Amino acid sequence: MDYYILVFVSIFALIFLYIIAKISNKGNKKLPPGPSPWPIIGNFHLLGAKPHISLANLAKNYGPIMSLKLGQITTVVISSSNIAKQVLQNQDQAFSIRFIPNVLQAHNYSKFSVVWLHVCPQWRMLRRILNTKMVSPNSLDANQHLRSQKVKELIDYCEKCSQQGEALDVSQVAFKTILTLLSNTLFSKDLANPFSDSKVDELKDVIWRIMNEVGKINLVDFFPILEKIDFQGIRCHAAIHIGKLFELFDGWINERLEEKRRGCCEKSDVLEVLLNAENTQEINQNHIKSMLLDSFIAGIDTTTNTLEWAMAETLRQPEIMKKAQVELAEVVGKGKSIKEDDVSRLPYLQFIVNETLRMHPPAPFLIPRRVVHDVKLFDYIIPKGSLVLVNVWAIGRDSTFWEEPLIFKPERFQSLELDVRGKDFELIPFGAGRRICPGLPLALRMVHVMLGSMVNSFNWKLEAGIDPKDLDMDEKFGFITPKAHPLRVIPSPL
Structure with missing residues (x-):
């Protein structure tokens, strides 16, 4: 009986809130155009299984800035580069607050995360630590030998598969390559053999x-009234997995604190920097664990997915793979290891990565934003509390700028002087402005070197004799959009 009462009360409350919302919005004539919402659910029925594609199609009818109602939340979707520039650069202060998903409130993670904190002195301090101690040019150069070692281990594993004629995922x-790299950078810990250790597999599964x-x-x-119910169980499940990582981080932090108490030599990793900052009372252990989680989540998945998409796209067009191999042989030498300094002399390799990021941005909506007061954007008013989505997937396929946008064509960048570092808003896979992804410099180094090393060391064919033209390129929607079906390939000697 209590269950039915709860359902009845919830339905009644939703209807009441819908009526109130309709009354309060009657006088609002300056919202961007958009489809008419249904009662209670708003425009949820229009999202489909892949919202970034559905919203891109809707934008063709309603324009590059449109509004929808998702439950109780007014949602504004940006689908053009010039409006994205206004939001992310010209008016970035008004749009700098994150829309924090309920799931990330588990263990208070979002309250201490540099990714999710609002712009404040605490956020600036955490961002400064990241920029100066982890992803600055000097810091990255100092750890280049470590990344080279991890890429060598990757190539050694590919060589083993080549000798045995086995496919690899x-x-x-x-x-696993990036995970072991990050664990060394963050904790000075190598998580054993990155291609066989079951503990690494468990950690991968949790992430x-x-x-x-x-x-x-x-x-x-989208229905805050349901917050205490969590009837989908999403926050509960996330709390379990985040708790496992926090428990692991606690163990590593306590181990390091014990080493410091024993007077052991300081290490030159990120954890040491964070603990020294904690000693000055700038941050506490909650900040440290959240920043480590930021690094694991943002640093691993985005790079992994970009590499997989790049390999998939080049395999579909063998002439692209061949052209990249010719460039690598001429500049680096056939089969030789690629160094990060080589990348600047490999324009076609850079074109492949840029084209991959155009067609397959790691996060199709970047990280959602929220406005905390009414904001004027061009001729429209974005109401307080609105969710703002920048559809970089749509921007990267905008036919008004990109010629043949649905075709993977690295050569297009020979005549386009565009950069993915947030200056050219036609190509912003990592965002732009003050809240651009801080891990961008590390991600770009890793993707280019890993992709170039794999292409320069082996020929590749699809498992089970699949014709490249028949390769399934379907994607799975989420915060990150990986391939729906893993790319399994067989390396062979050049």
Whole structure:
């Protein structure tokens, strides 16, 4: 009986809130255009299984700035580069606050995360630590030998598969390579053999489960009245997985604190920097764990997916693979290791990565934003509390700028002087402005070197004799959009 009462009260409350919302919006004539909402659910029925594609199609009818109602939340979708520039650069202060999914409130993660904190002195301090101690040019150069070692281990594993004629999962080997790299950078810990250790597989599973929960459409985010119910169980599941990582981080932090108490020599990793900052009372252990989680989630999945998509696209067009191999042979030498300094002399390799990021941006909506007061954007008013989505997937396929946008064509960048570092808003896979992804410099170094090394060391064919033209390129929607079906390939000698 209590269950039915709860359902009745919830339905009544939703209807009441819908009526109030309709009354309060009657006088609002300056919202961007958009489809008429249904009672209670708003425009949820229009999202489909892949909202970034559905919203891109809707934008063809309603324009590059449109509004929808998702439950109780007014949602504004940006689908053009010039409006994205206004939001992310010209008016970035008004749009700098994150829309925090309920799922990330588990263990108070979002309250201490540099990704999710609002712009404040605490955020600036955490961002400064990241920029100066982890992803600055000097810091990255100092750790270049470490990244080279991890890429060598990747190539050694590919060589083993080549000798045995076995297929490998590109996503898995890339994930483990980057995971072991980050663990060394963050904790000075090498997580054993990156391609066989079951503990690494368990850690990978936990991280992927967190990303899976974050990527789900959680009705609690759009019907705040349901917050205490969590009837989809998304926050509960995320709390379990985040708790496992926090427990692991606690163990590593306590181990390091014990070393410091014993007077052991300081290490030159990120954890040491964070603990020294904690000693000055700038941050506490909650900040440290959240920043480590930021690094694991943002640093691993985006790079892994970009590498997998790049390999998939080049395999579909053998002439692209051949052209890249010719360039690598001329500049680096056939079969030789690629160094990060070589990348600047490999324009076609850079074109491949840029084209991959254009067609397959890691996060199709970037990180959602929220306005905390009414904001004027061009001729429209974005109401207080609105969710703002920048559809970089749509921007990267905008036919008014990109010629033949649905075709993977690296050569287009020979005549386009565009950069993915947030200056050219036609290509902003990592965002732009003050809240651009801080891990961008590391991600770009890793993607280019890993992709170039794999292409320069082996020929590649699809498992089970699949014709490249028949390769399934379907994607799975989420906070990050990986291939729906893992890319399995067989390396062979050049």
